[in-house]
Amino acid sequence: RWSFADRNVGYAAAVNALAAQVPEHNLLLLNPDAELTGPLTACRAALTGDRVAAVSPSVLDPDLPAWDLARRRQTVLRALVSSAGYAERLRGTPVSDRYASAPNEVDGYLSGCCLLINRAAWAEIGPFDEKFFLYGEESEWQRRAHEAGWLLRPVDEPEVRHVGAGTTVDDPLAARRAADLLRAGQ
Secondary structure (H helix, E strand, C coil), X not given: XXXXXXXXXXXXXXXXXHHHHCCCCCEEEXXXXXXXXXXXXXXXXXXXXXXXXXXXXXXXXXXXXXXXXXXXXXXHHHHHHHHCCCCCCCCCCCCCCECCCCCCCXXXXXXXXXXEECHHHHHHHCCCCCCCCCCCHHHHHHHHHHHCCCEEEEEEEEEEEECCCCCCCCCHHHHHHHHHHHHHHC
């Protein structure tokens, strides 16, 4: 079924409203510039693990390794290094938010490009914080889940194709607004 709003309430508020409509189901968040290429069988199975809050499949992105959807726990220094564009060059060091290799569990957050969320975790942790209009809401929610003892797991299942910035590529004003919102979310 389709749900519409009279105005743009923001991503966090929209997800919260939609999640409230299906309280008996897990959630699948999929960016509009991402495409499912398979049924996410391994991801759905991994989500049934004990205290698994969220999982994300490997992402087919020409600019990134397929497993590079996980970020380490955020700190001010890591955010500054990432914002300055040095996270990739310093990958695996204490100051980078990028893992050196594919992790089994994540202490930071999984990419929101394709994220499956366990309904039990959603019920315990609560919804997204609506202070976030766009960007940062899923990473902040995952931080709360991790602090509450829930696990975040990447799954080696390359069934999502992602075109980074695909929603803003032809619109310079939208691209600038997206960059501003990303900085604000960090």
